[in-house]
Every structure is written in structure tokens, then in C-alpha cells.
Amino acid sequence: MTSQTPRDCLFCKIVAGEIPSDRVAESERSVAFRDITPAAPIHVLVVPKRHEPTVGALAAASADDLADVFRLAARVAELEGVGDAHRMIVNTGSDAGQTIFHAHVHVLAGAAFTEGKMV
Ligand code: 5GP
Ligand code: ZN
Numbered sequence: 001m002t003s004q005t006p007r008d009c010l011f012c013k014i015v016a017g018e019i020p021s022d023r024v025a026e027s028e029r030s031v032a033f034r035d036i037t038p039a040a041p042i043h044v045l046v047v048p049k050r051h052e053p054t055v056g057a058l059a060a061a062s063a064d065d066l067a068d069v070f071r072l073a074a075r076v077a078e079l080e081g082v083g084d085a086h087r088m089i090v091n092t093g094s095d096a097g098q099t100i101f102h103a104h105v106h107v108l109a110g111a112a113f114t115e116g117k118m119v
Pocket of ligand 2: 006009010011
């Protein structure tokens with residue numbers, strides 16, 4: 001699996017404030033900001049401050065950081081007014097569409113989802 005060191009990781013730079021982002025929420029362990037290329041009217045990325053390449057690696061490294069990412073993602077959905085109508089997506093591996101190898105959850109809402117299909 002492709003991996004990046006925190007030094008050249010885009011999301012580490014966003015977490016550190018070295019690259020600007022449209023932040024919508026933050027917790028002690030995680031940061032939420034709007035996706036630069038939204039795929040739905042509401043499209044927020046929630047990332048752990050700790051660098052791990054995938055959500056699976058994050059789960060293995062820290063259950064607390066993993067839980068915090070999903071807790072903040074749920075809070076973002078509430079803040080955006082879509083607490084009962086959103087989708088959380090995690091891509092793992094470039095073949096599955098992962099382009100940034102710093103764990104993140106997509107929170108998507110505001111568009112009709114494909115009925116009856118998982119993806
Ligand atoms: P992935 O494809 O790895 O699951 O998701 C990465 C996401 O990061 C993509 O949806 C992409 O639009 C978003 N993204 C890439 N570069 C930037 C950036 O510089 N700022 C923000 N806010 N989002 C970005
Ligand atoms: Zn990183």
C-alpha cells in the first residue's frame with residue numbers, strides 16, 4: 001500500500017494549518033474541513049490529527065483516534081443539518097479511489113443517494 005510520511009502529507013499540512021482549508025469543526029484528536037472538489041452539496045472530510053495511511057491502520061494504532069474521527073463526523077452531520085440523512089464513505093487503496101494516504105472519512109449529504117445500492 002502506498003504510504004506517505006507526515007512530511008509530504010497534504011492532510012498533515014492541513015491539520016497543521018500550513019495549507020488553508022475551510023474548517024467546519026475540530027476536536028482534540030480530529031479535524032473536519034470541506035472537500036475542495038465536492039461530490040455532493042455537503043462534502044466534508046474528517047481526518048485524525050495523527051498520521052496513519054488508512055482507516056484500518058488507524059484502527060490498529062489507536063481505537064481512541066478511530067472513535068474520535070467517527071464522533072466528529074457525526075457531529076459535522078448534525079451541524080450541517082443532515083444528522084439523519086448523510087453517508088460516510090471510507091476509500092482504502094488506490095484501486096478503491098483513495099488518493100490521499102492519510103486516513104479520512106467523507107461525510108456526504110444534500111443529494112439523493114442511489115436507491116437500493118451500497119455504492
Ligand atoms: P480519497 O479519494 O483519498 O478518498 O479522498 C481525498 C479527497 O481529498 C478528495 O475528495 C479530494 O477532492 C480531496 N482533496 C484533495 N486535495 C485537497 C485539498 O487540498 N484540500 C481539500 N479541502 N480537499 C482536498
Ligand atoms: Zn498525514
